[in-house]
Amino acid sequence: MKGNLQDIAISIFSICLQKGISINIQWIPRGENSKADYISKIIDYEDWGVSEFFYTFINDLWGPYTVDRFASSRNAKLERFNSLFWNVNTEAVDCFTQNWSDENNWIVPPIYLVLRAIKHVIACKAKGTLIVPKWISATYWPFIFNKNMNYRDYISDVIEFENTSGIFVSGSNRKSIFGTEPFIAPLLAVKLDATRITRP
Structure with a gap:
């Protein structure tokens, strides 16, 4: 048919x-x-990722990374990855059930999970790199910068990418704002290190 x-x-x-x-x-x-x-019938509406070129650039700078916390078998950047649903070779379904300490975590979460990811890094006293849009009105923004635009204690560096061409890669959801059309907002690579902080 x-x-x-x-x-x-x-x-x-x-x-x-x-x-x-x-x-x-x-x-x-x-x-x-x-x-x-x-x-x-499950549709992963957040099925998008970043390009290999962009990942390699950040990995060379702040890596090597040991586990990809928000991935699928199609877009994982590392052999060890966590996924939203069961995938072939996934190490865990739901990365928040895992202890992120003693790892250098690659963190490219769906937007609605960014704040939870930052809080999980803090709770686990972990480290890694978070990739997020530069959206100053987002709920996660105060957890990156304080009101004086200084980094939070658990952030050691931030790189801003004004031109995001070639960074995002679309997945199965062709209606995602990431990867299907030119994404015009700047992007941040945020280096997180909560291994030495005593409180959030």
Whole structure:
């Protein structure tokens, strides 16, 4: 019924024929396959990332990083990564269930999780690099700079990128503001180090 699926089916059949592989197909009613049906309908609206070039630049500067805290199997920058949903090779689902201490964390969270990520770094007395838009009205802004525009105690450096061309990479959600259209706001790379602070 759908041309693209027919093409995939023919491709699979051709490979099986060439390799001597036999496939037995079994139809399972939706009512008996509810978990797989549910998973197939999940949409990750925050499926976007940063380019390899940008990651390499920051990694050369402040790395090496040991774990990618907000990733998927498609956009992970490291072998060790945490994901929002189960992914092949994910080390953990929900990075906030993990202890971030003793790691150099690569942190590119969905915007709604930026503040929680900063607080988790503080709670774990961890370190890493946070990539966020320069949005002074955002809830996370006072946790990066105080009212005098000085870094918070757990921030050791900030780099501002005015031109974000080539930094963001789109994922499966083509309606995301990151990666699908030119992103006009500046971007911050924030070096976090809460290993020595005694209080937030």
